[in-house]
Amino acid sequence: MGSPISSSTTAATATDNAPQAQMLSVGLGERSYPILIGANLIDSTELLARHVPYRDVLLVTNTVVAPLYAQRVETALARALPGRRVVRAVLPDGEQHKSLASAGRLFDVLIGNRFGRDAAVLALGGGVVGDLAGFVAACYQRGIDLVQMPTTLLAHVDSSVGGKTAVNHPGGKNLIGAFHQPRAVIADTQLLASLPPRELSAGLAEVIKYGLICDVAFFEWLESHIEALRALDPSALAHAIHRSCEIKAQVVARDEREQGERALLNLGHTFGHAIESATGYQQWLHGEAVALGLLMAADLSRRLGQVSTAELARLRSLLLRAGLPVSAPSIGAARALEYMRVDKKVKAGRVRLVLMQGIGHALLSADYPDAALEATLSAWFDGDGAAAGASGSADAGVAR
Ligand SMILES: NC(=O)c1ccc[n+]([C@@H]2O[C@H](COP(=O)([O-])OP(=O)(O)OC[C@H]3O[C@@H](n4cnc5c(N)ncnc54)[C@H](O)[C@@H]3O)[C@@H](O)[C@H]2O)c1
Numbered sequence: 001m002g003s004p005i006s007s008s009t010t011a012a013t014a015t016d017n018a019p020q021a022q023m024l025s026v027g028l029g030e031r032s033y034p035i036l037i038g039a040n041l042i043d044s045t046e047l048l049a050r051h052v053p054y055r056d057v058l059l060v061t062n063t064v065v066a067p068l069y070a071q072r073v074e075t076a077l078a079r080a081l082p083g084r085r086v087v088r089a090v091l092p093d094g095e096q097h098k099s100l101a102s103a104g105r106l107f108d109v110l111i112g113n114r115f116g117r118d119a120a121v122l123a124l125g126g127g128v129v130g131d132l133a134g135f136v137a138a139c140y141q142r143g144i145d146l147v148q149m150p151t152t153l154l155a156h157v158d159s160s161v162g163g164k165t166a167v168n169h170p171g172g173k174n175l176i177g178a179f180h181q182p183r184a185v186i187a188d189t190q191l192l193a194s195l196p197p198r199e200l201s202a203g204l205a206e207v208i209k210y211g212l213i214c215d216v217a218f219f220e221w222l223e224s225h226i227e228a229l230r231a232l233d234p235s236a237l238a239h240a241i242h243r244s245c246e247i248k249a250q251v252v253a254r255d256e257r258e259q260g261e262r263a264l265l266n267l268g269h270t271f272g273h274a275i276e277s278a279t280g281y282q283q284w285l286h287g288e289a290v291a292l293g294l295l296m297a298a299d300l301s302r303r304l305g306q307v308s309t310a311e312l313a314r315l316r317s318l319l320l321r322a323g324l325p326v327s328a329p330s331i332g333a334a335r336a337l338e339y340m341r342v343d344k345k346v347k348a349g350r351v352r353l354v355l356m357q358g359i360g361h362a363l364l365s366a367d368y369p370d371a372a373l374e375a376t377l378s379a380w381f382d383g384d385g386a387a388a389g390a391s392g393s394a395d396a397g398v399a400r
C-alpha cells in the first residue's frame with residue numbers, strides 16, 4: 001500500500017501522568033487529521049488543549065456513556081482551556097435514536113446556545129453517537145468542526161474514522177447523511193473496559209475483516225492474540241486498533257467517497273445487512289451479522305475456487321474464538337437475496353459483492369455465477385445452514 005499515513009508515538013503530555021499516545025495521520029491534504037490511540041487519553045490536558053482547542057463545544061453522548069465518562073472529559077476540557085463553554089447533550093441509548101428527530105434536538109441546543117461557526121461538536125460514544133453527532137456537525141451552519149472520542153471497539157476501528165456520517169430513516173439505515181471528516185479522533189483504549197463483552201466481540205468482527213481484506217500477517221497475529229484482545233490486554237488492543245485504523249485510513253485516503261477501493265471495506269456487509277434487515281435490527285448486533293457475512297463471503301469465494309476449505313475453517317475458528325456467531329438464522333435464501341438487492345451495492349441489477357482471493361486479499365465482483373451465490377445462500381439460510389454452523393466441525397455447512 002502507499003504511504004498517505006504517518007505514524008509516531010508521542011507522550012501526550014509532560015504534566016498529567018504522561019499517557020502514551022500512538023498517532024496515525026489520515027492523509028487527506030489540508031483536511032488531514034490525527035488518530036490518537038492510547039490509554040487514559042481523555043484525561044490528558046495537553047492532548048485536549050492541542051486537539052480540542054475550541055471555546056464552544058457541544059459534547060454529544062448518551063445515557064449509558066455519560067455517567068461513565070462525561071464528567072472526566074469535561075474536567076479535562078476545562079483544564080485544557082479555562083473559561084471555555086462545554087454544553088452536554090445526552091441522547092437516549094440505541095440505534096433507533098440515530099434519527100432526524102435526535103439531530104433536530106441537537107440543532108436546537110446549538111442554536112439555543114448561539115453556537116457559531118467556530119464551535120465544535122465532540123462525539124463521546126459508540127458509532128450511533130458518532131454518526132449522529134457527525135451528521136449534525138456536517139450540517140450546522142454548513143459544517144462545523146467535529147472531534148470523535150469513540151467508546152466502543154467498533155467505533156475505535158471503524159465508524160470514527162473516514163468521515164461517513166448519517167442518520168436512519170424509517171425507509172432504511174444511514175439513508176440521510178454526509179461525508180464530513182473529523183478534525184481528530186481520540187481513541188482511548190481504557191474506555192473499552194466497561195464495554196459489554198458481546199459489544200467487544202462485535203467490534204472484533206470488523207478487526208478480523210481488515211486482516212481478511214488486505215493483511216494476512218495481521219490475520220495471523222489475530223489468531224495468536226484473540227484471547228488477549230478479549231481479555232482487554234492493553235498492548236494487544238492498542239496494536240489491533242492501530243493496525244485497523246491504519247488500514248482504514250489508507251483506504252479512505254485513496255478513495256474518500258467510495259468510488260472504488262473503499263467498497264472493499266464492505267466485505268461481509270451485504271450478507272450481513274440481509275441478516276440485520278430480516279431480523280429487524282433487534283437480535284443481531286451489526287458486528288455479529290458482519291461476522292457471519294464474512295463467513296458467507298469466504299464460502300462463496302471457496303465455491304469459486306478462490307479460497308481453500310482450510311482457509312474457511314481458519315476463519316470460522318477465529319470468529320468462534322472471538323465470541324462471534326458462526327451459524328445463520330433460518331431466514332430463507334430467497335428472502336435474503338431480496339434484502340441483498342435493496343442494499344446500496346446493486347449496480348445494473350446485479351448485486352456487487354466483495355469476495356476474497358485467499359486470506360488477505362479482497363476484490364469487488366459482479367462477475368460470479370448466480371448458482372454459486374444461490375448455493376451459498378441456501379447452505380446458510382435455508383434452515384440447515386444454522387445446524388451446520390452449530391455442529392462444531394471446522395468446515396461444516398460449506399462442503400456441499
Ligand atoms: N460511519 C461509519 O463509517 C460507520 C461504520 C460502521 C458502523 N457505523 C454505525 O455505527 C453504529 C454502531 O456502532 P456501535 O457498535 O458502536 O453501537 P452503539 O453506539 O449503539 O454502542 C453499542 C452499545 O454500547 C454502549 N456503550 C458505548 N460505549 C460504551 C462503553 N465504553 N462502556 C459501556 N457501554 C458502552 C452504547 O450505549 C450501546 O448500548 C451503527 O449505527 C452503524 O451504522 C458507522
Ligand SMILES: [Zn+2]
Binds near residue numbers: 206269290
Ligand atoms: Zn461494519
